[in-house]
Amino acid sequence: MTEVEALQAALAGEHAAMYGVGVAGGKLSGARFRAATDMYELHRGNRDQLTRLVVAAGETPVAAEAAYDLPQVVTNAATASALVLLIERRLAAVYGDLVEAAEQPAVRALAIQGLLASASAQLAWGGAPVAFPGDV
Amino acid sequence: MPNEPLRLSRRAALTTAALASGAVVLTGCDDNSSGSGTPGAAKNSKSGQPAEETPSTDPVIVAALSTAAAQVTQLSLRYTSVGQKFPALRTQLAAGAKYHASHLARLKETAGVQPPAPGKLPALPSTSAAALTDLAKREKAAAIAHAAAAAKVSGQAARLLAMIAAAETQLATTLTPKKKADSE
Numbered sequence: 001m002t003e004v005e006a007l008q009a010a011l012a013g014e015h016a017a018m019y020g021v022g023v024a025g026g027k028l029s030g031a032r033f034r035a036a037t038d039m040y041e042l043h044r045g046n047r048d049q050l051t052r053l054v055v056a057a058g059e060t061p062v063a064a065e066a067a068y069d070l071p072q073v074v075t076n077a078a079t080a081s082a083l084v085l086l087i088e089r090r091l092a093a094v095y096g097d098l099v100e101a102a103e104q105p106a107v108r109a110l111a112i113q114g115l116l117a118s119a120s121a122q123l124a125w126g127g128a129p130v131a132f133p134g135d136v
Numbered sequence: 137m138p139n140e141p142l143r144l145s146r147r148a149a150l151t152t153a154a155l156a157s158g159a160v161v162l163t164g165c166d167d168n169s170s171g172s173g174t175p176g177a178a179k180n181s182k183s184g185q186p187a188e189e190t191p192s193t194d195p196v197i198v199a200a201l202s203t204a205a206a207q208v209t210q211l212s213l214r215y216t217s218v219g220q221k222f223p224a225l226r227t228q229l230a231a232g233a234k235y236h237a238s239h240l241a242r243l244k245e246t247a248g249v250q251p252p253a254p255g256k257l258p259a260l261p262s263t264s265a266a267a268l269t270d271l272a273k274r275e276k277a278a279a280i281a282h283a284a285a286a287a288k289v290s291g292q293a294a295r296l297l298a299m300i301a302a303a304e305t306q307l308a309t310t311l312t313p314k315k316k317a318d319s320e
Binding site (some may be wrong): 108 | 231232234235238239242279283286287290291292294295298299300301302303305306307309310
């Protein structure tokens with residue numbers, strides 16, 4: 001996987017994450033809703049940074065899908081939280097790929113921060129520590 | 137392959153994210169693509185076997201991984217000491233102790249990586265709560281150090297160091313005493 005391919009994969013992952021977190025937020029309230037809102041903004045910021053890096057590499061950033069099939073029906077706070085946890089686990093792996101494929105320091109730094117943020121978010125959304133977050 | 141993720145149907149990405157076992161499927165990457173994920177890392181992590189390709193002997197990488205191995209060794213010894221002094225904490229410490237052993241094993245898979253003999257450990261705090269707080273601080277410091285180290289190398293070594301840093305971030309959080317939960 002080249003650096004640009006990994007950047008595009010991470011960008012596609014952030015597009016999907018924004019969609020999924022948005023859906024999950026609709027079933028959350030109170031502190032959980034606020035946490036989902038913060039998460040959404042975080043992913044939007046990551047999406048924008050990744051987009052800039054793809055453009056800087058001379059490529060066209062991958063576009064978001066109009067909609068995404070959800071892996072499970074989101075009907076309540078528990079299923080919404082489970083969806084966010086799953087998204088963060090998948091994103092950690094995507095950022096792990098980007099860390100490994102990165103050639104430029106700026107890309108590697110972003111990927112490392114993305115991996116760390118996803119690992120932290122997993123705990124916030126009901127996950128447990130694992131030996132190697134972002135491993136595949 | 138800028139358009140690679142678009143080869144799936146328009147509503148495919150999140151479905152595959154949850155249902156397929158591949159790690160990068162959240163992105164909508166082609167499930168049949170041999171380029172999905174990082175081949176070397178995937179093989180190694182799944183099998184737990186040493187790298188199939190020739191291990192790196194780049195002295196910069198060996199130095200970075202050796203330094204990390206030394207820090208992880210110190211952390212492991214700290215877990216052991218805390219568990220011995222405060223047996224009631226052993227269950228809470230079990231995951232961290234286990235994960236650091238895994239970290240050390242993975243670091244040593246690279247040829248030439250050998251942590252130096254551990255030095256004398258600093259004295260332990262006098263209470264179990266203080267010992268947990270101290271461990272959490274050390275995990276956080278290790279995470280910062282390993283993230284910084286990851287930024288200075290590349291390839292699989294960078295990924296390994298970043299994943300260790302991520303695990304240490306998680307462990308620091310779980311060892312930190314919980315604040316009172318926000319009201320819903």
